Amino acid sequence: PQPKYRKDYKPTPYLIEHVHLDFLLNEDKSTVKSKLHMTPNYGDASTPPKLELDGRKDIDLVSVSVNGSALADKDYERTDKKLSISNLPKGSFDLEITVGIKPQENTSLEGLYKSGGNFCTQCEAEGFRGITYFLDRPDVMSKYTTRIEADAKSYPVLLGNGNLLEQGCASEGRHYALWEDPFPKPCYLFALVAGDLALSEDVFKTMSGRDVTLRIYTEAKDIDRVSWAMESLKQAMKWDEETFGLEYDLDLFNIVAVSDFNMGAMENKSLNIFNSRLVIASPSTSTDLDYSRVEGVVAHEYFHNWTGNRVTCRDWFQLTLKEGLTVFRDQEFSSDMNSRPVKRIDDVSRLRTAQFTEDAGSMAHPIRPDSYIKMDNFYTLTVYEKGAEIVRLYRTLLGKDGFRKGMDLYFKRHDGQAVTCDDFRNAMADANDKDLSSFAAWYGQAGTPQVKVSPSYDASARTLTLKVSQNIPATPGQSQKEPVPIPLAVGLLAADGSDMPLHLQGEAGESGTTKVLLVEKASQEFVFTEVAEKPVLSALRDFSAPVKLQVEGQTDEELAFLLGHDSDPFCRWEAGQTLLRALLTKLYNAAKQQKESKLEDRLAAAGGVPETVSDAMGALLTSKELDGMFIAAGISLPAAAELIGSIPNIDPLLLHNVRKYVVQQLAARLRPQLEAVVKQNESAAGDTFVPGDFDQAAKRALKNKALGYLSALDDPRVSADLLERARSATNMTDQIAAVAGLCDSDCPERKTALEEFYKQWKDDSLVMLKWIGLQAGANVPGNLKNVEKLMEHPAFSITNPNACYSLFLSFLRSSVNFHAADGSGYKFIGDSVLKVDKINRQVAARIVSSSAFTALKDYDPERAQMMREQLSRISAENGLSENVFEIVSKSLE
Ligand code: DPP
Ligand code: ZN
8 A cells, every 4th residue: 555645735636616416325225426516726737637536446336427428438447446537628517426335334434334224424534435436635625415315214314414405205105305515515524314313402592693403313212311412512612602702604503323433423514423422421321431521522523613614624634733623622611611620630641641652652643644544544642632732832822812813813814725734823823923933843743752851949049040951752754853842831839839929031020920931942941030949840830732841850759749739730730640650660660670579579678659659649638628530630540551661671561560569558558548538428328410510520530539449459348348339329430430440350249240230231332331341451360261252242243333442442451461471462452453454444443553562662572572473463464454554564664
């Protein structure tokens, strides 16, 4: 397979002004007739160039005509991926194409396919070419009308983009609907649904007083569980009006939930299609985390209506233009709806555990990639989450109002266009009269910048000097890096814990208590004056840039002090995490040194868990001033993924055991406080679960975090208590936490809890995903056998992406079993990738790209070699998809 390069972008020689699609949906073969009004875009060339339409080899071409005349054989040519038409007339013309397709056989879930007996579509990024031959690229924007015809009994609901123009009966028990979308759009935003679906309806009055009908469609059994999604949609619509002045532009907005879906959800114009797990929610079946995901994703897809649909991407290399921006918008929305500090901590954790790993591995790429083989492989944490952090940089530098001015100008200039990341940056710059050209480096370079800050205090001059340096590690294909502009927000704490007023040398006046320093060079110095006493530095406040920070000379006592006092909640949390990371690293290295004695003895000899750490955690745990959600995040150990990569040649099993030791030590030492916290945060009998109630959710989070610690004690009383909790829980958050607490230990309660959970929920496929995930991710040794058995269980279906994600991605997180020393876990994943690839290439690619195979250089040589063997075996497979090929071949380089 050949990569595509960003530098090769050329405008298309033809545009499509209007598209009419006619779908005749059937059980065996469906027909798609398209009428395209084509217009030239090739300037004044004397002969019209060839028209090259994208397609797929499983499309059955029935007929092609230009201006009503069927094409002669010599005028067109077909390959597996293209339909090329030559000898075209000058000027505009009408092209009619009729094809046959078999949606019921489409297991890739790209293009038109069937889920749960219903027809639905997924066209982003390049799925439309599986429906018919087309200019399948986002800079071709057209107005669409769509006629859908199907059997009236089996498919009573027929949905398309835009407004319903007409519906009625067709012959032989069939019916049809005709939809028109007045807004020009690229084909990746096309959608169609035909099915037997239940509906929930509401209405939203926009800021200009228009009524918008809101509809959510699901299978009948789920329709009473969509009120949270509906509520979230209305909140998102209101928030976008208030925050950005953006109003919805049609009178109808539909969401359809389907159970077989590769992604989370899709922002098709006025017809969002969602993975059902991101729409359906009820207290007894969904956790607080599920609720917040539904809220965030419903908002995300809605926000795309402006950032993505009205203004779209010129080419797929620009994906972060819409995704980074829309993630930023959904993060801000969720912050406003819930706790801003907790949201920030969650987002940063995710970025650090998953995106930093990606940015250091074989698939590392800039937020605007330079090349790809399969675009589907670039819907990544880098494009999304790091992309959102880069958007946040503008907000940090320009302020809320400056950012809003930039957004306003962006829409004023580019509404209805397909544009680039540079256009966005230019709008931000021009609206604020600022030169932001140096920010281009963030779009072009992969890798996480490492920032070192060395503070030195001069008591006689009363100055604090910060030496700041940055370095971006080499990534595949990019050995040399330029410095990037890094807004570094800092504060200084006095001995009493208060923020000191800041005076930056060279700037007049005071700068409040948080100063954003702009670090633009490889190394730079900043001097604060009038610093009355030796301060404790609070750096990278609110995680002001996606970098790895190291503060030179910072002591454990200073970290504990920041954890106790910093006015910046992010830095407060981060101080605790830094303490814990340092402890884990120290203990790991000690354990690695001498292998003769028992691990526990080695760790104890290395100092075990010092009191500075357990006291700091104890103080946090019992804090009266902080909310439970924040405390739960604060006492969580940094994920293994945060350490892998920073410790060379890591033995993941040893790291797992070191983490377990630290958890056990903390649990044993803080047991009375943990038990008290559980009691204090117990929900009272008869309490009703209120979705979106932060206080309730915070109590559950803290209680369940404490129970998680206690479960590490391997105490039969704790196991009995957890089983009892699993049985008596009145909501899924508590129930799943109790079962999860039993999953990593080999106690008898584990088996009972899992069996009972199954009996209770076996008819609910969404809850069964949790049941699969809990077992697949368990760290009990020898669990692979059970996971293999799970693949045969009726609750698992290999054709369902959610089931695959629950099983395989959870298994990847089990250090004990995925990283088993005999390589059995690696082989299992190798086998599974090959099996899934034959069914669904996107899911297979997601499994490999989420695995340690893409970061094998970080692991001990024996494991790295075994991972390499699996990669070679996968790459040697006949008929391997381009998706998996791209990841595997890059990982083998
Ligand atoms: N549906 C995916 C998202 O919204 C891709 N656009 O992020
Ligand atoms: Zn998106």
